[in-house]
Amino acid sequence: MIKAPFDVATIRSQFPILQLPSELPVAFLDSASSSQKPEAVISALADYYRTTNANVHRGVYQLSEQATFEFERARGLVALLINATHHREVIFTRNTTEAINLVAHAWGGSNLRAGDVILLTQMEHHSNIVPWQLIAQRTGAVLRAIPIDSQGRLVLDDIDTLLQGVKMLAITHQSNVLGTINPIAELTRKAHAVGALILVDGAQSVPHMPVDVQALDIDFLAFSGHKMVGPTGVGVLWGRKALLDAMPPFLGGGSMIKTVTIESSTYADVPARFEAGTPMIGEAIALGAAVTYLMDIGMANIAAYEHQLSAYLIERLDEVPEVTWYGPPVGADRGAMAAFSMTGVHPHDIAQILDGEGVAVRAGHHCTQPLHVALDVPSSVRASCYLYTNTHDIDRLVRGLSKVKQLFG
Amino acid sequence: MSDMYRDLILEHHRYPHNFGTLDPHDVSQEEHNPLCGDRIRLDLRIVDNKITEVAFSGKGCAVSQAAASMLTDELIGMDLDQVRQYGKAELLDLIGLPLDKNPVRLKCALLSLKALKVGVYRYLGQNITTDELD
Numbered sequence: 001m002i003k004a005p006f007d008v009a010t011i012r013s014q015f016p017i018l019q020l021p022s023e024l025p026v027a028f029l030d031s032a033s034s035s036q037k038p039e040a041v042i043s044a045l046a047d048y049y050r051t052t053n054a055n056v057h058r059g060v061y062q063l064s065e066q067a068t069f070e071f072e073r074a075r076g077l078v079a080l081l082i083n084a085t086h087h088r089e090v091i092f093t094r095n096t097t098e099a100i101n102l103v104a105h106a107w108g109g110s111n112l113r114a115g116d117v118i119l120l121t122q123m124e125h126h127s128n129i130v131p132w133q134l135i136a137q138r139t140g141a142v143l144r145a146i147p148i149d150s151q152g153r154l155v156l157d158d159i160d161t162l163l164q165g166v167k168m169l170a171i172t173h174q175s176n177v178l179g180t181i182n183p184i185a186e187l188t189r190k191a192h193a194v195g196a197l198i199l200v201d202g203a204q205s206v207p208h209m210p211v212d213v214q215a216l217d218i219d220f221l222a223f224s225g226h227k228m229v230g231p232t233g234v235g236v237l238w239g240r241k242a243l244l245d246a247m248p249p250f251l252g253g254g255s256m257i258k259t260v261t262i263e264s265s266t267y268a269d270v271p272a273r274f275e276a277g278t279p280m281i282g283e284a285i286a287l288g289a290a291v292t293y294l295m296d297i298g299m300a301n302i303a304a305y306e307h308q309l310s311a312y313l314i315e316r317l318d319e320v321p322e323v324t325w326y327g328p329p330v331g332a333d334r335g336a337m338a339a340f341s342m343t344g345v346h347p348h349d350i351a352q353i354l355d356g357e358g359v360a361v362r363a364g365h366h367c368t369q370p371l372h373v374a375l376d377v378p379s380s381v382r383a384s385c386y387l388y389t390n391t392h393d394i395d396r397l398v399r400g401l402s403k404v405k406q407l408f409g
Numbered sequence: 410m411s412d413m414y415r416d417l418i419l420e421h422h423r424y425p426h427n428f429g430t431l432d433p434h435d436v437s438q439e440e441h442n443p444l445c446g447d448r449i450r451l452d453l454r455i456v457d458n459k460i461t462e463v464a465f466s467g468k469g470c471a472v473s474q475a476a477a478s479m480l481t482d483e484l485i486g487m488d489l490d491q492v493r494q495y496g497k498a499e500l501l502d503l504i505g506l507p508l509d510k511n512p513v514r515l516k517c518a519l520l521s522l523k524a525l526k527v528g529v530y531r532y533l534g535q536n537i538t539t540d541e542l543d
C-alpha cells in the first residue's frame with residue numbers, strides 16, 4: 001500500500017541499532033528527538049579517530065592536512081545539501097540551539113535597539129524562544145508571537161500588523177510537535193518587505209525534505225546533525241555571507257582571530273570567526289558522511305516516502321477513538337509525526353506502557369511549553385518517523401495503544 | 410512494564426482514597442511537576458501534632474495519583490515527627506514500584522511526598538533541606 005521510492009528493508013539493514021538481536025525489537029518512533037545512525041556514519045566517525053586524527057587548521061604535517069581537508073570537505077557537503085552559494089556560509093556549531101544563540105547574540109547584540117520587535121510563533125521550540133528572550137533583556141527589544149489555529153497552522157490574517165517594527169522573524173520550518181510545515185518562502189517575502197531578517201529553525205525540516213536556502217531566500221538557517229542520521233555534538237548555522245561578515249564574534253578564543261595583543265584582537269574571516277577553539281572535527285566529518293548518505297537516497301525521495309508514512313500514521317491513529325492528535329490534517333504541509341493525547345490516560349503512562357511493548361515514543365511537552373498552553377494540554381505523546389520507519393512500526397504503536405486501553409479502560 | 414502498572418496502582422488510580430479537599434485545614438500544599446504537568450494538592454488537619462484528617466486532589470499520571478492515594482492512607486494518625494522521618498525509601502516501599510532506574514517516573518511517584526514535606530515543615534515554621542526532597 002505504501003510504495004517507497006527506495007527499499008526500506010535495505011535502508012533498515014544499514015542501521016546497526018535496528019539489527020540488534022532482541023526478543024522485542026524496538027519500534028523506534030522518536031526520530032524527531034534524535035535519529036538513529038547508519039553504519040556509514042558510525043564508521044566515518046571511527047575511521048577519523050583510527051586514521052586521520054589531528055587538529056585542523058594548525059599542523060603543517062600530513063595528518064593535520066588530511067584532517068583539515070576532510071573537515072572542510074564536510075562543510076562543502078553541507079553547503080551542497082542546502083544549496084548555499086558558498087561553503088564559507090556554513091558554520092559548524094554544537095547543535096541547532098547553539099546556532100540560534102549565535103545569531104541572537106552576535107547579530108542581535110549589535111543590531112537590536114530598545115523597542116525593536118523579534119517575531120516568533122506560538123509553536124517554537126524553547127531553543128528558538130529563550131535565546132531571543134536573553135538578547136531582548138539585554139537590548140530592550142520585545143518579543144511577539146504569531147498565533148496558531150485549531151489545526152495547528154499559523155494564523156496569518158494579521159501578519160502585516162504583527163510584522164510592524166519587526167527586525168527579526170525567527171520561525172521553525174516544521175513544528176516538532178504538530179508536524180506543521182510553515183510557508184517559509186511566503187513569510188520571507190513579507191519579512192523582507194518590512195526590512196526584517198528571517199531565521200529558520202530547520203531542526204525538523206533539513207533532515208526530512210529538500211531545503212534550498214536560495215530558493216527560500218532566507219537569511220539564517222539552523223539545524224542539528226544528530227536529527228539527520230549524523231552524530232551528536234555537531235550542528236550548523238548557515239547565514240548569508242554579507243550578514244555573517246558584518247557580525248561580531250560570539251565566542252572568543254583560538255582559531256577565531258587574526259592577531260592578538262594583550263589589549264585587543266582582530267578577528268578571522270567567516271566561518272573561522274564563529275568557530276572558536278578546536279571544533280568537533282570527527283563529528284563534522286561524520287556529518288559529511290550523513291549528508292552524503294541522505295543525498296544518495298535523495299531528499300525528495302525521503303520526503304515522498306515520509307509523506308505516505310504521515311498519511312498512514314494518521315489513518316491508523318484515527319482507528320483509536322480515544323486518541324486526539326494535534327496539527328493539520330494529512331497534506332503537503334504535514335510531516336511524518338503525530339503528537340496526541342488519549343482520553344483518561346496521562347501521556348507518561350501511555351509512553352511507559354508502549355515501552356513495555358517495545359515501542360519507543362516521547363511523552364512530555366517536547367520543549368514547547370507555550371505551544372502546549374495553546375493546545376490546552378500539559379503534555380502529549382509524540383510518535384515521529386524517519387526514512388527507516390516502516391508501517392510495521394506504526395502498526396505496533398497502534399497495537400500498543402490497545403494495550404493501554406485494556407489496562408486503563 | 411506490567412510491574413509498573415500492577416493492579417494496586419491501577420486500582421488506586423481508578424478509585425483514589427481520600428480524594429478531595431479539606432475546609433478548614435491546617436496544611437494545604439500544592440506541588441506540581443512542570444515536566445509533565447502533574448499536580449497534587451494535599452490538605453491536612455492536625456490536632457496535637459497528629460494528622461487527624463487528610464485529603465488530596467490533583468491531576469496527572471497514574472503513578473503520581475496512585476502514590477498520593479496510598480500515601481494518604483498511611484498518614485492518618487501519624488505524628489509530625491514520624492512525618493519528618495518518612496522519606497523516599499518508605500514511599501517507594503509502600504507503592505512497590507521498581508523506579509530506581511527511572512528518574513523521570515520517580516519524580517511522579519514522589520510528588521505527593523514533596524507536598525507533604527513542604528506543607529508540614531511550613532506548618533512547623535521550619536526550613537526544609539532540599540536533600541530531604543530528592
Ligand SMILES: Cc1ncc(COP(=O)(O)O)c(C=O)c1O
Pocket residue numbers: 032033095096097098125127128172174175176201203204224235367
Ligand atoms: C524544532 C526544533 N528546534 C530546535 C531543536 C533543538 O535541537 P538541539 O537540541 O539539537 O539543539 C529541536 C530538537 O529538539 C527541534 O525539534
